[in-house]
Amino acid sequence: MDKTNILPATALQPYGRFILNNEQNLELISSAVHFGFSFEGSEASIYASIPDAEGHSYLQYELDGEYQERVKVSGNSQEPIVIKAPTDGEHTLWVYKATEAHTGPIVIEKVTGENIKSIQKPAAPIIEFIGNSITCGAAADPSEVACGTGEYHDQHNAYMAYGPRVARALDANFVLSCVSGIGAYRNWNSNGPTMPQVYEKTDFQENSAQQWDFGTFTPEVVSIALGTNDFSNGDGIKERLPFDSASFVSSYINFVKLVKSKYPEAQIALLSSPMQNGDSRTKLKNCLTAIKEEVDAAYPSDKPVAIHIFQPMQARGCTGHPNVEDHAILAEELVPFFKQLL
Numbered sequence: 001m002d003k004t005n006i007l008p009a010t011a012l013q014p015y016g017r018f019i020l021n022n023e024q025n026l027e028l029i030s031s032a033v034h035f036g037f038s039f040e041g042s043e044a045s046i047y048a049s050i051p052d053a054e055g056h057s058y059l060q061y062e063l064d065g066e067y068q069e070r071v072k073v074s075g076n077s078q079e080p081i082v083i084k085a086p087t088d089g090e091h092t093l094w095v096y097k098a099t100e101a102h103t104g105p106i107v108i109e110k111v112t113g114e115n116i117k118s119i120q121k122p123a124a125p126i127i128e129f130i131g132n133s134i135t136c137g138a139a140a141d142p143s144e145v146a147c148g149t150g151e152y153h154d155q156h157n158a159y160m161a162y163g164p165r166v167a168r169a170l171d172a173n174f175v176l177s178c179v180s181g182i183g184a185y186r187n188w189n190s191n192g193p194t195m196p197q198v199y200e201k202t203d204f205q206e207n208s209a210q211q212w213d214f215g216t217f218t219p220e221v222v223s224i225a226l227g228t229n230d231f232s233n234g235d236g237i238k239e240r241l242p243f244d245s246a247s248f249v250s251s252y253i254n255f256v257k258l259v260k261s262k263y264p265e266a267q268i269a270l271l272s273s274p275m276q277n278g279d280s281r282t283k284l285k286n287c288l289t290a291i292k293e294e295v296d297a298a299y300p301s302d303k304p305v306a307i308h309i310f311q312p313m314q315a316r317g318c319t320g321h322p323n324v325e326d327h328a329i330l331a332e333e334l335v336p337f338f339k340q341l342l
Contacts, residue, residue, distance in 0.1 A: 004115055004116065005112055005113060005114060005115070005116060006110055006111075006112050006116070007037055007110060007111045007112070007116045007117070007118055008024070008109075008110050009024060009025045009026035009108050009109055009110060010024055010026075011118045012026055012035040012037070012108065012111070012118055013035060013036075013118055013119075013120050014026060014028065014033055014034065014035040015033065015034050015035070015121060015173060015174070015175060015217070016028070016029070016030045016031075016032060016033025016034060016097070016175045016176065017029040017030035017033055017101065017175070017177070017202055017203070017212060018030075018033055019105075019202060019210065021107070023109075025107050025108060025109050026107070026108040027105035027106070027107050027108075028097040028105060028106045028107075028108065029097075029101050029105050029202060029203050030097070030100070030101050030175065030176055030177060030178075030204075031097065031098075031099070031100045031101065031135075031136045031137065031156075031158040031161070031176040031178055032096050032097060032098075032137075032158035032159060032161070032163075032164050032174070032175075032176045033096070033097045033175075033176075034094055034095060034096040034097070035094070035095055035108075035118075036092065036093060036094040036095070036118070036119040036120070036121070037092075037093055037111055037113075037116055037117060037118050037119055038090060038091065038092050038093070038116070038117050038119055039090070039091055039093065039113030039114055039115060039116045039117075040088075040089065040090050040091070040113070040114040040115040041085075041088055041089075041113065041114040041115075042084060042085050042086075042087065042088050043082055043083060043084045043085065043113065044082075044083050044085075044091075044093060044111060044112065044113030044116065045080035045081065045082050045083070045111065045112045045113065046059070046080055046081040046083065046095060046108065046111050047080045047081075047108065047109040047110050047111070047112070048073045048077075048080070048081055048106055048107065048108050048109075049073065049075065049077065049106075049107050049109070050073055050074075050075045050104060050105070050106055050107065051075070051104060051105065051107065052075045052104060053075040053076050054075055054076075055074075055075045055104065056072055056073060056074045056075065056151075057072075057073045057097075057098075057099045057103055057104065057106050057153065058070045058071065058072055058073065058097075058098035058099050058153070058154075058156065059071045059073055059081070059095055059096065059097060059098060059106060060095075060096050060098045060157070060158075060159050061083060061093060061094060061095045061096065062093070062094040062096070062159075063083065063085060063091060063092070063093055064085075064091055064092055065092070067159065070098050070141070070144065070157065073106055080112070092119065096158060096159045096164075097158065098137075098156050098157055098158050098159065099153045099156045099158070100136040100138065100153070100156060100158070100178060100179065100180060101178075101179065101203045101204045101205075102179055102180065102203075102204065102205070103153045103156070105203070121173050124171055124172050124173050125172050125173070125219075125220040125221070125342050126172065126173045126174065126175065126217055126218065126219040126220060126221075127163070127166070127167055127170075127172050127173075127174050127219055127220070127221045127222075127223060127338065127342075128174070128175050128176075128177060128217070128219040128221070128222045128223065128263075128266075129162075129163035129174060129175070129176050129177070129178065129223045129225070130177045130178065130195065130199070130222065130223065130224045130225065130226070130259070131163075131176075131177075131178045131223075131224070131225035131226060131271075132178060132179065132180060132181065132182050132183070132225070132226065132228055132229055133178070133179075133180035133181060133321060134161075134162075134225065134228065134273070134274070134275070134321060134322060135161060135162070135163060135176060135178035135225055136156065136158060136161065136176065136178040136179070136180055137156055137157045137158040137159070137160055137161030137164075137327065138152070138153070138155070138156050138180045138321060139152075139155050139156075139317045139318035139319050139321035139323075140155060140156070140157045140160060140161065140317045140318075140321060140322060140323050140324050140326075140327060141155050141156070141157035141160065141317075141323070141324050142155050142317070142318055142323070143324075147317070147318035147319070148318065152180070155317070155318050157324055158176060160324045160327055160328075161176070161327050162322075162327045162330040162331045162334060163176055163223070164176070165327060165328065165331035166331050166334050166335055166338050169331065169335045170335065170338060170339055170342060172338075172342060175217055175219070177199065177204070179195065179198065179204045181229055182194060182195045182198075182204075182226070182229060183195065183226055183227070183228075183229035183230035183232075184196065184226040184227065184230055184248055184251045184252040184255060185230055185244070185247045185248045185250075185251035185252070186229070186230055186247075187229050188228075188229035188232040188234065189232070189234040189235050189238055189240075190238075192206075193206035194251065195226055195255060196251060196254060196255040196258060199255070199258065199259075200212060200258075214262040214263070218263060218265070218266075219263055219266050220265075220266060220267060220341075220342060221266060221267045221268075221269055221338065221341050221342065222259050222263060222266045222267070222268055222269070223269045223270075223271055223338075224255070224256070224259070224268065224269070224270050224271065225270075225271035225272075225273070226252065226255075227248070227272065227273050227276070227284045227287070227288075228273040228275050228276065230243065230248050231243050231273075231276060231280050231283075231284065243280075243283070245283065245286075245287055248287055249287050249290050249291055249294075252287070252291050253291050253294050253295060256268055256270075256291065256295050256305070257295070257298070260295075260299065260302070264302075267303045267306065267341050268295070268303075268305045268306070269305070269306040269307070269308065269337070269338070269341060270288045270291065270292065270305060270306070270307045270308075271307075271308050271310065271334075272284050272285060272288060272307075272308065272309045272310050273310065274310040274311070274312065274313040274315070274322065274326075274330055275313070275315060275320065276312070277312040281309075281312060285309050288307050288309075289307065291305070292304070292305040292307055306337070306340075306341055308333075308334065308337045310330065310333065311333060313326060313329070313330070
């Protein structure tokens with residue numbers, strides 16, 4: 001194989017959180033982190049692995065602008081993933097990580113194919129979507145592994161989550177910064193580490209030494225969707241104090257200030273939770289309004305904080321999460337909101 005048929009990991013141009021490790025391989029870290037390349041002929045191969053020999057994760061891909069499927073990456077796999085195109089000729093492939101940062105990295109060593117070239121996304125505004133399992137597209141896709149079976153990440157589908165859908169509808173680029181179960185002042189069943197404590201770490205792990213370089217991407221809009229887990233009653237076994245709106249509001253305000261310190265020019269958008277109904281929906285709305293007022297007062301010359309309150313939803317995915325179709329509904333609701341912000 002001559003050189004134009006091998007693209008090393010260092011030649012790829014990923015969108016999302018990633019690192020180049022000591023072996024100069026690309027570690028895909030965040031949900032829906034993605035890279036693209038073009039090739040000729042009818043197939044290309046992706047050399048992908050994960051550090052856990054016993055484990056597995058998932059990639060998913062888009063061929064010539066059409067979404068195809070999720071592909072399992074097993075820790076013990078020796079064979080590359082072969083992507084077949086229905087025809088010869090030139091093709092464009094975008095590869096996405098379907099699972100979230102806490103599932104662990106997917107390592108890309110190289111891609112091979114005829115006349116293979118790395119491609120970049122067309123220049124477009126970037127939206128960063130910060131959030132919890134809903135933002136990650138967790139528990140959304142039981143099409144291959146039924147709800148309640150397999151591993152938690154077997155039903156992840158980051159590509160079909162509301163954020164990537166909104167970005168595609170608006171011809172925007174996107175990055176996802178999400179962790180299942182995470183909150184602003186407490187998590188679904190623990191007091192931390194919360195999003196404000198892990199946001200600056202590349203892999204959202206509190207004890208990680210790797211700090212994310214916020215100069216990598218400059219979003220025009222940063223969407224923050226936290227609160228579902230702060231409101232949660234936990235697992236019913238572990239002691240759980242009632243929701244504390246003062247703690248929630250003050251932690252959230254400090255987090256917005258942290259985000260603004262990274263991206264001073266970005267428009268901040270706060271999303272409520274489609275999972276909240278009744279009293280908790282009203283309470284979350286009131287909290288977000290209080291956060292907006294305080295942040296706007298602290299940054300009088302910045303664009304005011306925008307808020308979107310979701311219509312309540314009876315989610316149809318696993319464990320009360322939105323499924324792939326529900327994410328389409330959420331995205332449709334959000335497109336006009338983000339269109340205005342961009």
